[in-house]
Amino acid sequence: MLEKVEKAFDPEEFIEEFEGLTRDAGRVQNETLKKILEENQGTEYLQKWGLNGKYDPKSFAELVPIVTHKDLEPYIRRIVDGDGSPILTGKPIKSITLSSGTTQGKPKFVPFNDDLVESTMQIYKTSFSFRNREYPIRSGKALQFIYSSKQFMTSGGLPAGTATTNVYRSSQYKKTMKAMQTPYCSPDEVIFGPDFHQSLYCHLLCGLISRDDIQVVSSTFAHSIVHAFRTFEQVWEELCNDIRVGVLSSRITVPSIRTAMSKLLKPNPDLAAIIHEKCSRLSNWYGLIPALFPNAKYIYGIMTGSMEHYLIKLRHYAEDLPLLSADYGSSEGWIGANVTPNLPPELATFAVLPNIGYFEFIPLSQNLNNLSDEGSDSTFIMLEPKPVGLSEVKIGEEYEILVTNFAGLYRYRLGDVVKVMGFHNSTPNLQFVCRRNLLLTINIDKNTERDLQLSVESAAKLLAAEKIEVVDFTSRVDLTTDPGHYVIYWEISGEANDDILRECCNCLDKSFVDAGYMSARKVNAIGALELRVLRRGTFHEILENSVGMGCAVNQFKTPRCVGAGNCRVLQILSNNVVKNYFSTAY
Ligand code: AMP
Numbered sequence: 042m043l044e045k046v047e048k049a050f051d052p053e054e055f056i057e058e059f060e061g062l063t064r065d066a067g068r069v070q071n072e073t074l075k076k077i078l079e080e081n082q083g084t085e086y087l088q089k090w091g092l093n094g095k096y097d098p099k100s101f102a103e104l105v106p107i108v109t110h111k112d113l114e115p116y117i118r119r120i121v122d123g124d125g126s127p128i129l130t131g132k133p134i135k136s137i138t139l140s141s142g143t144t145q146g147k148p149k150f151v152p153f154n155d156d157l158v159e160s161t162m163q164i165y166k167t168s169f170s171f172r173n174r175e176y177p178i179r180s181g182k183a184l185q186f187i188y189s190s191k192q193f194m195t196s197g198g199l200p201a202g203t204a205t206t207n208v209y210r211s212s213q214y215k216k217t218m219k220a221m222q223t224p225y226c227s228p229d230e231v232i233f234g235p236d237f238h239q240s241l242y243c244h245l246l247c248g249l250i251s252r253d254d255i256q257v258v259s260s261t262f263a264h265s266i267v268h269a270f271r272t273f274e275q276v277w278e279e280l281c282n283d284i285r286v287g288v289l290s291s292r293i294t295v296p297s298i299r300t301a302m303s304k305l306l307k308p309n310p311d312l313a314a315i316i317h318e319k320c321s322r323l324s325n326w327y328g329l330i331p332a333l334f335p336n337a338k339y340i341y342g343i344m345t346g347s348m349e350h351y352l353i354k355l356r357h358y359a360e361d362l363p364l365l366s367a368d369y370g371s372s373e374g375w376i377g378a379n380v381t382p383n384l385p386p387e388l389a390t391f392a393v394l395p396n397i398g399y400f401e402f403i404p405l406s407q408n409l410n411n412l413s414d415e416g417s418d419s420t421f422i423m424l425e426p427k428p429v430g431l432s433e434v435k436i437g438e439e440y441e442i443l444v445t446n447f448a449g450l451y452r453y454r455l456g457d458v459v460k461v462m463g464f465h466n467s468t469p470n471l472q473f474v475c476r477r478n479l480l481l482t483i484n485i486d487k488n489t490e491r492d493l494q495l496s497v498e499s500a501a502k503l504l505a506a507e508k509i510e511v512v513d514f515t516s517r518v519d520l521t522t523d524p525g526h527y528v529i530y531w532e533i534s535g536e537a538n539d540d541i542l543r544e545c546c547n548c549l550d551k552s553f554v555d556a557g558y559m560s561a562r563k564v565n566a567i568g569a570l571e572l573r574v575l576r577r578g579t580f581h582e583i584l585e586n587s588v589g590m591g592c593a594v595n596q597f598k599t600p601r602c603v604g605a606g607n608c609r610v611l612q613i614l615s616n617n618v619v620k621n622y623f624s625t626a627y
Contacts (some may be wrong), residue, residue: 123197
């Protein structure tokens, strides 16, 4: 793999390779499992389960248990503390990833190694190759809103950072971006700067300076793109001024960023005038992205799952520019590539790469009883789930996904629910459904992140008629009242009157169509849904809080359901409520 990265990258050749891998995905999966187990047979963890050279899927499933992060924590903790013996992997783990910890409100440690970098590059190149068939790009640049998180040393002296940071720091990342003819337009000092506000300002500035070269506008998750252009609305005149006079705003105080930017920034009154004129002509910033970057071919980032909410705003900024949804993975490793980029983001699927890990699927019908609102780690399996292999999944079924990877995770519950939409050759095309544990439930009701998203979408249409947006949202169950009830938090973009908000509140309540919820509401076993409106900037505060705890802005995902253990976010929410309404829908 390493050698391949050095070779000139030919997208068609890459597609051929992918087709070969997926034609006999079942066989590739078995070989991948064998390879993982052979490489790591001597580890303390696998020795404990007595595989004794049995590397077939059946023995693996019989002997090695299904685990959550909590089960592996004692092993990972020893690695973090500097125990270099073969605990989870044969080769020593040299760095650690911090997962974003959206669910629990605190990041989790996960082992990281070069195999994960390689599979990341394989995924990037696979989806790029398919994208490039539909939307070819000429040599140009990418405006990528990417930010590294703080890296620190663990107690055992291992560098730790978020997965994206570990990837950006790898030499392969830059090479891959170059090979894909879209080197990013910002200097490394901006990406690795210590203050993301300053980095964001400079990303925008770099994009504007390279305006005509920008072919792609992207970030890991769509949230960062929307956040960037919302910020642009605030700072655009200052950006124009910097370009006009060729001097960086005094808001940038980090010396390394100032030095790097001063090499790019030269007085350019013509460019400043063009940008100023383009912005002044826009109505409510509609079509901002193509106005700023006339040669951009598409906007790229993860737009599925909890990112779907930002599509409305993204479409507003993008006008007719295609929105292409990116691949599916996690800090624990990648899973699938989007090889049908022309599907709208709402329908995006991910073809599982059968050689980057070994994947098992627990049918969700078996699993519903194990759902909980408070994090997968606190629930352990009541029924013994019977996962199926990648070739045994059925179209239309939903599954919880289990990952076995090259970095020390074996039969690991990722916590995601996916739906099989079809097959690419013989590998499944998965649609992301929701996080398994983000759930509103009081008694017999069960509403997932997806149900919440749909309910908010319906109610937000009432506000949209008033030209007001739901900037962001979250929820929780309040059990301090009797009966308990759902609380939905909204940050909205303008002043809405009480009548409209009351209507929104009723609409939210009525839009949860889960039979358990509706029947419990009718008999008042669940109380009236409450809509709490938040002060502007509340979700920014939540983002800042998350970044303060080590999350990278790139990986930030607004928690859609806040568990009782996530005290800091609950505090921020409760400090910022300006109005509340109770539903009268039942
Ligand atoms: P992190 O903790 O930052 O590693 O985030 C990983 C999680 O992000 C996954 O387990 C998913 O829940 C979510 N995620 C990653 N990729 C996608 C995608 N393409 N669509 C929806 N959700 C995704």
